[in-house]
Amino acid sequence: MTKLSVNINKIATLRNSRGGNNPDLVKVALDCERFGTQGITVHPRPDERHIRYQDVYDLKAAIATEFNIEGNCREDKFVDLVLANKPAQVTLVPDAEGQITSNHGWDTIKHKDYLKEMVSVFQKEGIRVSIFVDPVVEMVEGAAETGTDRIELYTEAYAHNYYGDREKAIVNYIAAAHHANHLKLGINAGHDLDLHNLHYFAQSIPGLLEVSIGHALISDALYLGLETTVHKYLQQLA
Template identity: 80%
Template sequence: MANLSVNINKIATLRNSRGGNNPDLVQVALDCERFGAQGITVHPRPDERHIRYQDVFDLKAKIKTEFNIEGNCREQKFVDLVLANSPAQVTLVPDTEGQITSNHGWDTVKHQDYLKEMVSLFQNAGIRVSIFVDPVTAMINAAATTGTDRVELYTEAYAHNFYDNKEKAVLPYAVAAKRAHELGLGLNAGHDLDLHNLRYFSESIPGLLEVSIGHALISDALYLGLENTIQRYLHQLVHQ
């Protein structure tokens, strides 16, 4: 069973829209843990439109499960933030400034030397490293040469094509996962996974260690309640 890491960015967006501290981001993270989530994910961005840098320090002081900080390591402030908080995992994402959401993985061939440097920096600080990649064998091969511990497969294409042909949609991910295993890489996944497509994905990708889910899970919680929603997502990860 893959672990479920709940991305709480959207909780921070709601809080920031009104000012103050309602909803309380740290309390929501603690409740996610209490309701069964095995990890908490945040993705701070330079404009702090959702997760604020101070949130990371506040969360680090309180949460008990795995803490995953994802973001653009080309921003020195992000690098400093990660090193100051020493999360269980840092996920390197090639965002550009002002980007609404992550929409592509790293070109691990083109940026191989840079990624080697960043992987080494974080690993030397005792932090597990995952690189956000598209499900392309060449990107998996080059990611392995950086020394990274894991890769996170960017799953938007799978989610987008799921209803048209789920077998075809998942195939590139199964191939990429097989290659990652051959190279000794741990395997995470995230982006647009939800209650409809998560089970098939997890059943089709052997050895999947972690999924990071935020937008869909928080949206579902508006109707189903947070505890019920987390339990439903966990149930999708249990293979029958």
């Protein structure tokens, strides 16, 4: 079964909007674990507009499931944060400073030498590494050459085109996944996956190990409640 890692950035955004500690980020993470999720994801950014650096330390000390920290490894503070906390996984994302959300994968050919160096930095500390990539066979090939453990397929294009023609929308993802399997790369996925498009994606992608979902899941929880929402997302992956 594909694992579900809940991205709790939006919980931190809500908390930060009023100050204080309501909602309690750590309690939400622990509740997600109690409801059955197999991982917690955070994506700290330099302006700390949602996840604060201290949150990472607090979560690391509290949660029992896999901890996944996403972010831009060009930021020294991010690298130091990951090395200090040693999560189960670090996901390398090529965000620009001030970017609202991730919107593209790495050019693993152009940046291969740099990524190879960063992959080694984290792996030496026992941290599994995943590289955020677009569903392009050449980018998967380049990722494999960095020595990374996994890739994370950027799924915005799939989600955007799902209702128009889901079979066409997923073609490139299936090809990328087959190539990753051939290269013995683990496969994660994330971005704009939701209760409508997740099941088809999970059933279509061979070897899908993990999905990271935040915005849609937290939005659904406003209507359905967090426990029911987590259960519904897990059902899509069963």
